[in-house]
Each structure stands twice: as structure tokens, then as C-alpha cells.
Amino acid sequence: MNTAPEGPQITGTTRLFAVLGDPVAQVQAPAMLNPLFARLGTDAVLVPVHATPERLADVVRGLQAIGNLDGLLVTVPHKTALLSFADVVSPAALLGGSTNALRRTGDGRWEAANFDGEGFVRGLRAAGHDPAGRHVSLAGAGGAGCSIAVALLDAGAELTVWDRDADRVRTLVDRLAARWPGRVTGAGAPVPADIAVNATPMGLRPDDPLPFDPAELDAGTVVADIVMKPRRTALLAAAEERGLPVQYGAPMLAEQLALYKDFFRL
Template sequence: MDAVTIKGTTRLYAVLGDPVSQVRAPALLNPLFAGIGLDAVLVPVEVSPAGLADAVRGLTAVRNLDGLLVTVPHKTACRELADRVTEAAALSGSVNALRRLPDGGWEGANFDGEGFVRGLRTAGHEPRGATVCLAGAGGAGSAMTVALLRAGAHVTVWDADADRAAALAARLAPHFPGRLVAAPGHVDADLAVNATPAGLRPGDPLPFSPAALRPGTLVADIIMSPRRTALLRAAEESGLAVHHGEPMLAEQITLYRDFFRLG
């Protein structure tokens, strides 16, 4: 990648997270900016949950900042900081992108779910009619649950915080009758997904045991760094097919480009 030239005219984008050492968006979006001749740069911004609201308010005052990407653990909190949200973000209760509104406020959207579903389909895995068990009812997990249900899957969602999973199921069940339940642990499934941060740090426990899954289950992880997470290694050792985290982000690039109106 050629060096980015920063000028006084450069438009700014930031990706908010805690941590941010694992984020891949700058490596994908900065070449996009360069490729379409856009004078813009995306930088990682590490901010704690306690400082998030202050950080977003401060960034709102930066007049040459056009948009924010949001990663763990801020997706749910940033939905509350948005002035308006898309339908998918409203259903999921979380956002992973915020764009500047003409009045200076923020519109939030969440492309995690659609990016994940597109990534599955690109890899030859059709979610329509599939039985999916998904670990994690946080920002990414809630968006992925919405997208999988919209794609025609049947979803069982669970979370270490059982109340959070139950609240997600209660909110979405009227929109997708008979296709969503909150239940502890993984059951027989065509697809088992980790949508939690487990695996981001060395020594993290597995979000579930691949050895307990039936033969033929596809195991997916949204963690992108490391690419081959402990969960995916364990799944391969159990003879199961795996789906890595990168396709979810790669498939979001077109969605970000449209949302931020990039050329």
C-alpha cells in the first residue's frame, strides 16, 4: 500500500474500539479511498466504555470528520448515541457505522449481519432454511441474528448474560415468528457461530465446544485477528468445516461505500 498523504483538505474517518489493535478496517478502507481518488483517511481510535460518550461528543465537533466505524465493545452503546438509525440497526439495537447528518448529528447503521450473510453465501453456504446456533447477543451477535432471520434461517441464540439473549429473542420474535429462541448452549445445528469477543485475546476460553457439535456442522467465528482462532483450530481438529472472520468485513466494504456515499 502506498503511503497516505495527509493534507489540510483530508476528510477523516475513525474506528472506535477497546482494544483497536485487532481492527482490519483501515487496511481495507484506506486503499479503497486511494483507489477512488478520495482525499480521506481512516484511523483507529481506542476509547474505553467509560469515555465513549465524551469521545463521540468530541468527535462531533471535528468538522472534517465524516464518519465513524464501531467495533467491540461499543456497538450497543453507540446505537444510543445516534440521532437516528436504520431499520436493521433498530431491530438489532446496535450500530457499527455512524455517518454525519447535514445538521451535524449521526445516523447509525449495522452491517455486521448483512456482511456475515453475504460472506457465507460467497463461500457457498446458504443460510436459508439452515438451523443456526449463535453465541453472543451483543452488538455483533444481535445484528447477525437479525440478518440470519431475514435470510430465512432458524436461530437459537445464547449469551453468558442469559437476560440479554432473552431480551433479544423477545424483541425479535414478533418479527420472525417461530424461527428464534433463546436457549443455553448449542444444540444440533447446520451452522454454529461465535459472535462474542472470546478468542480475541490469548487464553480466552472457547465460546463453545466444537467436539459437542454433530458431524457436518459448519463452525464460524467473527474474530479476524488471529485469523485461525482457538475455536476454529478446535473445530478443524474435530473434523468440522470452518468459516473465518475476514469475509464478514470484506463483504461490508461495498455497504460502507454506499452508506458513506464514497464516490
């Protein structure tokens, strides 16, 4: 007898949501959002959609043309590119220059927001690592990194951003320094900090190099990774072996569920 739990009940009235990425095998959003739909009694389903950068415009325009598709979630590497498919952009997404969620509005337009940063900060606080008044070294000035940078500064942190792409760091720091003068700087490599964050995709694949070496961090430095699969990335394993406190990637998404509920009007 098959006792496996039933999945979402798809009918002709089911509303659709998609999470876009390249790759998508690592995405955790369907496993968290679909149970939320079920708990709320919402007739909807979230599915992963693999979209390469070369076909992104075709995929997004096709999805947005679907009459019963209400929203899009966005993961690497499309968070910056998806802003160009929005008609309205929230202040946080505009300041960070990236989006991880788009919804269809009542008049048919598409509105972009970004909840990565707020979810990340909420996760830090829930684990007892309030960033207020602390120095954070942030690896990655891509889509997720930009959103996290905005939220950390808004939470009262001092921030150093570094990335292999110096131009990207300069652009982000200049934009944020206009809002938070004296509290954000750029660097070409990790710097000593109270909290060290990996906001790059490094760690998704088994052969990825470490984004930075925990052995070079001071004792007590909190090491946070936004990669969710694998849960214990090589970076976090190396940090734990050195006795450093760590923050896993999953809380960043878990803390966004309430934000998604409001944004998508579930």
C-alpha cells in the same frame, strides 16, 4: 533505498473517519478501508481510536465535534452504546439494537446503521453456506450478535441464540420473535445446528476459553467465527482438527466494503 509503499497522503482537505473500540489492536478496518479510499481517489483516512467504556461519551462527542470528521465505525464493546449518539437509526440497527457505522448527514445530524449482519450472511453465501432453511446456533447476544441474528432471520434461517447473560438473550429473542414468530429461540448453552457461530469477543486473546467446544458438534456442522485477528482462532483450529468446515472472520468485513461505500457516499 526505501521501497516501502506510501501511505495515505494527508493534506488540509483530508476527510477523517475513526473506528472505535476497546481494544483496537485487532481492528482490520483501516487496512481495508484506506486502500478503498485510495482506489476511489477519495481524500480520506480511517484511523483506530482506543476508547474505554468510561471515557466513551467524551471521545465520541469530541470526535463528532470535529468539522472534517465524516463517519465512525464501531467495534467491541461499543456497538450497543453508540446508538445513543445517533439522531437517526436505520431499521436494521433499531431491530438489532446496535450499530457499527455512523455517518454525518448533510444537515449535521448523525445516522446509525449496522452492516455486520449483512456482511456476515454475504460471506457465508460466498463460501457456499447459504443459511436459508438451515438451523443456526448463535453464541453471543451483544452488538455484533444482535445484527447477525437479524440478518440470519431475514435470510431465512431458523435461529437459536445463547449467551451467558440470560436477560440479554430474552430481550433479543422477544424483539425478534415479534418480527419472525416461531423461528427464533433462546438457550443457555450451545444446541445442535447446521451452522454454529461465535459472535462473542472470545478468541481475541490467546488465553480466552473456547466459546463452545467443536468436539460436541455433529459432523458437517459449519463453524463460523467473527473474530478477525488472529485469523485462525482457537475455535476454528479445534473445528478444523475435528474435520468440520469453517468460516473465518475476515469475509464479514470484506463483504461490507460495498455497503460502506454506499453508506458513506464515497
